[in-house]
Amino acid sequence: MKSPTAYADLFVRRYNPVEKTKGFVWRLIRAVLILGFCFVILFPLFLRISIAFRSKVDIYDPTVLWIPRHFTLDNFKIAMESAHYLTSLLNTLYITSSTTLIQMASCTLAAYAFARLKFKGSEILFALVIFTIVVPPQTIMIPLYLTYRYFDLFGLIHLFTGKKGLNLIDTFWPFIISAGTAMGLKNGLYIYIFRQFFRGIPKEVEEAALVDGAGVLRTFSRIMLPNAIPAIITVLLFSFVWQWNDSYYVSLFLKQVKVLSTSLMDMGVGLKEPDPVYTSMLLNTGVLLTIAPLIAMYLFVQRYFVESVERTGITG
Numbered sequence: 001m002k003s004p005t006a007y008a009d010l011f012v013r014r015y016n017p018v019e020k021t022k023g024f025v026w027r028l029i030r031a032v033l034i035l036g037f038c039f040v041i042l043f044p045l046f047l048r049i050s051i052a053f054r055s056k057v058d059i060y061d062p063t064v065l066w067i068p069r070h071f072t073l074d075n076f077k078i079a080m081e082s083a084h085y086l087t088s089l090l091n092t093l094y095i096t097s098s099t100t101l102i103q104m105a106s107c108t109l110a111a112y113a114f115a116r117l118k119f120k121g122s123e124i125l126f127a128l129v130i131f132t133i134v135v136p137p138q139t140i141m142i143p144l145y146l147t148y149r150y151f152d153l154f155g156l157i158h159l160f161t162g163k164k165g166l167n168l169i170d171t172f173w174p175f176i177i178s179a180g181t182a183m184g185l186k187n188g189l190y191i192y193i194f195r196q197f198f199r200g201i202p203k204e205v206e207e208a209a210l211v212d213g214a215g216v217l218r219t220f221s222r223i224m225l226p227n228a229i230p231a232i233i234t235v236l237l238f239s240f241v242w243q244w245n246d247s248y249y250v251s252l253f254l255k256q257v258k259v260l261s262t263s264l265m266d267m268g269v270g271l272k273e274p275d276p277v278y279t280s281m282l283l284n285t286g287v288l289l290t291i292a293p294l295i296a297m298y299l300f301v302q303r304y305f306v307e308s309v310e311r312t313g314i315t316g
Contacts, residue, residue: 045295052076052285059277075285083263083286089293092244092260095175100239102179103187104232110182111194112220116206126195132188137248145252148174174253185249186242190235197231198224237301241294260290 046066055070063069079085113119114126137144150165151173152158157165168174178184182191201224209219225232247261254262264286 048284048288051281052288054281056275056278059281075282076289079282079286079289082282083260083289084258085260085263085289088258088260088263091257095172095250095259096240096243098172099175099179099184099243100236102176103182103184103190103239104236106180106182107187107190107235108194108225108228108232109220111191112198112224114191115195115198116224117216129188129191132183133186133192141252145169148177148253168253170254170256172257175249185246186238190239193235194228194231197228201227233301240297244294264290 050066050068052075053071053073054064054068055072055074057070058064058068061069110129114122114129148168151168152165157163168177175184179187205223205227206219209223214222245261250259251262264283
């Protein structure tokens with residue numbers, strides 16, 4: 001039962017004009033901030049959608065602000081043909097999906113080792129993993145390119161064939177090998193997320209599995225992974241989106257293979273339109289086509305993404 005003092009404090013907070021005013025001001029500020037953030041995020045998207053459906057006549061019509069007077073799908077047709085959209089989309093889906101799944105497997109194993117298995121030098125190795133997060137990828141561009149241009153595993157190819165190595169440029173192998181060795185795009189961050197999550201699981205659960213005769217791999221697959229579903233969803237979405245939007249590694253390893261992030265550059269060069277404003281509108285349509293699959297994916301998985309971020313404790 002609450003004391004009279006507690007009831008008095010509750011009455012003051014509820015009916016005090018000053019407290020009510022402070023609460024109203026805070027709600028107003030919060031609403032303004034939320035609306036402002038929504039405007040900053042959604043305005044470019046709505047503008048791109050509006051521009052993509054405009055005809056060439058609407059470009060120079062000052063009365064056209066949001067809704068085009070002449071709806072057309074020609075911009076999408078020209079952008080898809082110039083960027084080889086279907087081929088680029090399939091290649092991007094293949095690279096993104098395969099690297100995401102392989103990164104998931106390699107990063108979870110590495111994170112479990114750092115979180116639960118104590119071995120000599122583990123802290124130093126984990127510090128190097130964290131160091132990969134802050135190192136700009138441009139600093140290792142040349143050795144990374146040469147590694148896959150003359151790929152030779154432990155010198156075996158040169159030993160048996162006498163060649164310098166295999167040329168893996170313009171293939172998907174650089175992405176698969178990097179993901180499989182947990183050295184792909186943003187893998188240091190994924191290992192850190194999984195390590196922190198695994199460390200939050202009570203050791204008693206793992207010890208109980210070990211007492212029942214489960215080995216390290218069985219404990220990992222039966223105990224740790226099912227409890228790490230929120231972290232898995234978070235990393236899956238991060239990995240998929242970052243790999244989808246990546247232009248640095250794909251431009252480094254792929255010269256002839258078309259992907260969405262680099263096809264826009266080729267589209268800008270390949271367009272023969274004398275009107276630069278119309279060319280800009282077509283490029284805008286190409287950008288919308290590139291991000292459209294991500295928007296569609298977000299509409300289906302946004303609830304799971306928000307829940308997983310909350311449960312993993314990732315904050316801005």
